[in-house]
Amino acid sequence: MPRRTRREQHRRNQRHKDVLHTAGRHRAHDFRCVGCRLDVSLVAPGTAHRNHCPNCLTSLHVDHRIPGDRAAGCGGRMEPLGLTVRTDGEWMLIHQCLTCARLSANRIAGDDNALALVRLALRPLQDRRVASSALLSMP
């Protein structure tokens, strides 16, 4: 245990920080994932509206009715719930807010984690009971 007999030295106050990293500076076009803390650039291959982390596919509930309006007061974490396919064959992620259970859909980006996407696509087929009952009900 250290001895505390030394007199407290005068400590300089912390300097005021005037460099802003996010608002209009070098990290204005980045966000940090709430799930895995990865620093993600908003520039994504294949999409102009990246809203989820390419590594863990987690998103944040910031939009209300219109995508990009930033009017939601929730701010909760949105976990990927499922995958859907557009009529042109494009995959879309469905997110659900863990705070208010709101759903939203977003296109996948070109650098999204393929393993996480395939795990999400295979999730309904993991349970054998449902698959076997579907096969038994076939005519």
Added chain:
Amino acid sequence: MSSDHLAHQHHTTGAAFGIGTFTCVRCGLTVSAKSADGTRRNHCPSCLHSRHVLDQIEGGPSECGARMSPIAIAVLRTGDWTLVHRCVRCGELSSDPVCGDDNQLMLMRMAVRPLADPPFPLEAFGSL
């Protein structure tokens, strides 16, 4: 007697007998509002389409009333399947639990639809 008067009369008799039916807006099938296990049904068991009557964002009734088509199968933590609907008019999403007497072929078709046309080759996952 006008047709809407007839419809009103039909509705009241259905409610008086406690039957509670609705007509599917897509395939026209008349289905009972209660499923076999007693839970309230909100989509057609044959074609799985629904109707936008509840506002999912602010709650309460919605004035949209358009058809909602099923787009995805989601799995809850309990392992039960959930059907995700999307309104064809305003694009709002809703999720409803799957009933026991829903069309299993349609459900399975929707579950395997992402794997039919993947955006990347799936052969690489065989070596993992």
